[in-house]
Amino acid sequence: MKSKTIFIAYQDDLWARSLSTYFHSLGYRVEIARLVSDIIRRIRNGKIHVVLLDDEIEGVKACDLVPIFKKIDPRIQVIVISSEESIGLVKRLRGAGIFYQAMKPVDLEEIRSAVECAFEKIERENLKEGFFSFLIPKMVTT
Numbered sequence: 522m523k524s525k526t527i528f529i530a531y532q533d534d535l536w537a538r539s540l541s542t543y544f545h546s547l548g549y550r551v552e553i554a555r556l557v558s559d560i561i562r563r564i565r566n567g568k569i570h571v572v573l574l575d576d577e578i579e580g581v582k583a584c585d586l587v588p589i590f591k592k593i594d595p596r597i598q599v600i601v602i603s604s605e606e607s608i609g610l611v612k613r614l615r616g617a618g619i620f621y622q623a624m625k626p627v628d629l630e631e632i633r634s635a636v637e638c639a640f641e642k643i644e645r646e647n648l649k650e651g652f653f654s655f656l657i658p659k660m661v662t663t
Contacts, residue, residue: 598639
C-alpha cells in the first residue's frame, strides 16, 4: 500500500480538523467530509482505506452507513466514534462490519492505535491475497 489514507467523516468541524491535524502529523494522508454524498463518492473512488466515522452524519446513523460503505468496498476498515453505549447499537455496528468502536470523548491514543491496527489488517489481507493467489481456484473455460 503506497499511501495510507484516513478519511474523517465527522459532524463536528472542530474535532474533524483536530483529528486531521493529529493524523497528518503522524504521516498519514487525511481527507475530511461532512456530507453523506461526499463520503460515498470518495469511497467509490477506491483510495480510502480507513474511515473514522461519527455516530451520526446528516441525521443518518453510523449503523446505517457502514453496510453501504462495505457494499461499495468490502475491504474498507471503519472505526466508529460513538457517544451511545447501548448493547443494541454495538450489536448492529458489529453486525454491519465495523473494525472498531471508540467512545466519546475521543482518546487520541486509542484512535491512533485502532488506525494502526486497521492498516496492519489491510496489509495482511493484501499480502495473503498476493502470496496465495495461485491457490485460488479459477473457472476453466473450454
